[in-house]
Amino acid sequence: xxxxxxxxxxxxxxxxxxxxxxxxxxxxxxxxxxxxxxxxxxxxxxxxxxxxxxxxxxxxxxxxxxxxxxxxxxxxxxxxxxxxxxxxxxxxxxxxxxxxxxxxxxxxxxxxxxxxxxxxxxxxxxxxxxxxxxxxxxxxxxxxxxxxxxxxxxxxxxxxxxxxxxxxxxxxxxxxxxxxxxxxxxxxxxxxxxxxxxxxxxxxxxxxxxxxxxxxxxxxxxxxxxxxxxxxxxxxxxxxxxxxxxxxxxxxxxxxxxxxxxxxxxxxxxxxxxxxxxxxxxxxxxxxxxxxxxxxxxxxxxxxxxxxxxxxxxxxxxxxxxxxxxxxxxxxxxxxxxxxxxxxxxxxxxxxxxxxxxxxxxxxx
Numbered sequence: 519x520x521x522x523x524x525x526x527x528x529x530x531x532x533x534x535x536x537x538x539x540x541x542x543x544x545x546x547x548x549x550x551x552x553x554x555x556x557x558x559x560x561x562x563x564x565x566x567x568x569x570x571x572x573x574x575x576x577x578x579x580x581x582x583x584x585x586x587x588x589x590x591x592x593x594x595x596x597x598x599x600x601x602x603x604x605x606x607x608x609x610x611x612x613x614x615x616x617x618x619x620x621x622x623x624x625x626x627x628x629x630x631x632x633x634x635x636x637x638x639x640x641x642x643x644x645x646x647x648x649x650x651x652x653x654x655x656x657x658x659x660x661x662x663x664x665x666x667x668x669x670x671x672x673x674x675x676x677x678x679x680x681x682x683x684x685x686x687x688x689x690x691x692x693x694x695x696x697x698x699x700x701x702x703x704x705x706x707x708x709x710x711x712x713x714x715x716x717x718x719x720x721x722x723x724x725x726x727x728x729x730x731x732x733x734x735x736x737x738x739x740x741x742x743x744x745x746x747x748x749x750x751x752x753x754x755x756x757x758x759x760x761x762x763x764x765x766x767x768x769x770x771x772x773x774x775x776x777x778x779x780x781x782x783x784x785x786x787x788x789x790x791x792x793x794x795x796x797x798x799x800x801x802x803x804x805x806x807x808x809x810x811x812x813x814x815x816x817x818x819x820x821x822x823x824x825x826x827x828x829x830x831x832x833x834x835x836x837x838x839x840x841x842x843x844x845x846x847x848x849x850x851x852x853x854x855x856x857x858x859x860x861x862x863x864x865x866x867x868x869x870x871x872x873x874x875x876x877x878x879x880x881x882x883x
Contacts, residue, residue, distance in 0.1 A: 519819075520820055520858050520863065520867050520871060521858060522821060522857070522858050522860075523820075523858070524860060524862050525698050525699065525703055526755075526762070531751045531754045534750035534753065534754050535750055535751060538750045539747070541746075543746055544745055544746055545743060545746060546726075546743045547746045548746070549746035549753065550744050550745075550749040552753055553566075553744075553753050554567060554568050554709070556753060557686075557694075557711070557752075557756060558711060560677075560756060560759065561684050561686025561687050561692070561711050562683070562684050562687040563687045563692075563711035563712060563713055564713040564714075564715070565712050565713070565721075566686075566709050566710070567709065567718060567721040567725065568707065568708070568744040569709065569725050569742040569743070569744055570708060570725075570742045570743060570744055571695065571696075571697065572600060572693065572694065572695025572696070572697060573600040573603065574725070574740070574742040575673070575693035575695065575708030575710045576601065576604035576669070576671060576673075576693045577608060577742075578721050578724050579604075579691040579693045579710050579712075580605065580608040580610070580639065580641075580669060581720070581724055582720045583639060583690060583691060584667075585608045585610050585639055586609055586638075587609035588610075588611075588636070589608075589610040589611070589637075589638035589639070590611050590632075590637045590638060591610045591612065591638060591639045591641050591669075592613045592624075592629055592633070592637060592639075592640050592641065593605065593612065593640075593642070593643065593671075594614065594615065594617050594623070594641075594642065594643045594645070594847070595614040595616070595617075595828040595830045595847045596829075596846075596847040596850055596851065597643040597645060597825065598824075601641060601643055601829075602829050602835055605641065606834075610638065612835055613632050613637070614829065614830050614839065615629045615631070616845070616847055617844075617846050617850070619846050620787040621645075621648055621651070622646065622648070622850060622854075623642060623643065623644070623645055623650040623651060624640075624642045624650055626654035626658055629658060630662070633663070633666070637663065638665075638667065640659070640666060640667070641669050641670075642689075643671040643673075644670060644673075644675035644678060646674060646794075646799075646824070647675050647678055647794050647795035647797035648675070648792060648794045649680040649685050649688075649792050649793075652668070652680050652681075652688050652689065653791075655668055667690040668688075668689040668690050669692070670685060670686075670688065670689035670691070670693065672685045672686060672689075672692045672693060672694050673694055673700070674695070674700065674701075674795075674797035675795055676694055676701050676702055676759060677701065677759050677763045677793075678792070678793055678795045679792065679793040680792050681792075687711070687713065690712065690717070691710060691712045692710065692711045692712070693709075693710050694708060694710070694711070695707075696748070696755075700797065701759065701797055702755035702756055704749070704752040704755065705748060705751065707744055707748045707752055723737070724737075724740065724742070725739065725742035725743055726742075727739040727740065761861075762861045763796075766795060766797075766799075766861060767793075767794070769796075769859035769861075769863050769865075769868050770786070770794070770799050770859050772865060772869075773857070773871070773872055777801070777876070780876055780879055781879065782803060782804050782879050782882060783801045783802060783804070783875070783879060786799060786800060798824055799857055799858075799859040800824065800855065800856045801854070801855055801857065802853040802854055804853060805882065807823070807852065807853055807855055809882055810875070810879060810882055811823065813877075813878035813881060814857070814871075814875065817877075818874075819857065819870070819871050819875075821858075822856050823851075823856070824854065825851060825854075827851055828844055828851050831848075857871055858871060
């Protein structure tokens with residue numbers, strides 16, 4: 519079976535973990551600081567703050583810009599539930615806007631329709647590793663309300679670029695995940711980046727119970743600290759980020775060449791102003807998606823649907839929403855299928871996967 523994702527764990531990661539264990543400094547020590555400095559440099563951001571996972575990164579980012587009960591945050595219904603859950607965790611109201619048909623990222627036209635006096639922030643998602651349309655989102659803010667902040671859910675987009683700028687340096691605050699299946703990982707972990715000194719200071723306190731000085735607490739915070747064990751792994755992973763991204767992009771290009779013209783499927787789109795890091799290579803299957811998925815699984819190709827249900831139809835997020843409110847997101851949920859192109863996938867694997875997709879589609883038709 520060619521898996522849909524597989525962590526790359528080498529001797530460098532193993533040695534780094536052993537060094538931390540031998541040091542006795544296990545939680546938020548020198549390795550966390552080293553990771554933060556390296557990650558900030560990598561993204562071209564002034565600050566990086568390491569936290570325990572991608573969800574806590576989002577929560578930390580939202581609270582840093584001042585999102586509070588009574589505020590609205592606009593985001594996508596076509597994403598992992600953590601995006602919306604973090605808004606609820608901050609006490610704010612989740613406001614959904616539909617996504618673009620080609621890029622799957624939040625549609626600025628629909629965002630504009632949802633902006634009100636209560637809108638505190640926009641939370642676009644760099645879905646599958648493709649940046650949202652930040653220029654258009656910033657233009658909306660300039661037109662409507664300069665106080666609205668942009669928080670990037672960049673959890674799937676380490677190394678992606680928009681107009682030549684790296685994700686992590688574009689939005690007011692950006693949240694990343696280092697979960698085991700991400701492009702770089704440490705098992706569980708997250709990082710928040712910003713160029714704003716005040717936001718960075720707030721986030722460092724927020725992840726440690728709001729502590730200002732030892733046993734003195736400025737505000738309600740949480741235990742969102744990262745361990746040095748996780749940071750040590752992430753430091754080694756970051757060294758390979760560009761090489762692994764190039765392998766993903768190479769595999770994606772080859773896959774698109776091999777699947778070009780196959781009836782019934784639509785291939786990923788990469789706008790000219792963006793680079794895609796292909797956390798997932800996701801096709802659209804206009805009819806028979808689940809049959810194709812079953813065929814691929816039966817023939818040794820791992821595949822997965824990200825995501826089968828739009829968030830506005832999930833029970834705890836459904837208040838005020840109905841079927842048909844976000845037709846693009848709903849349609850995508852019934853059509854998308856991700857197939858493997860991660861760095862451990864060889865060219866022969868890509869050809870095998872493409873052949874299986876073609877054969878499966880012939881059966882569909």
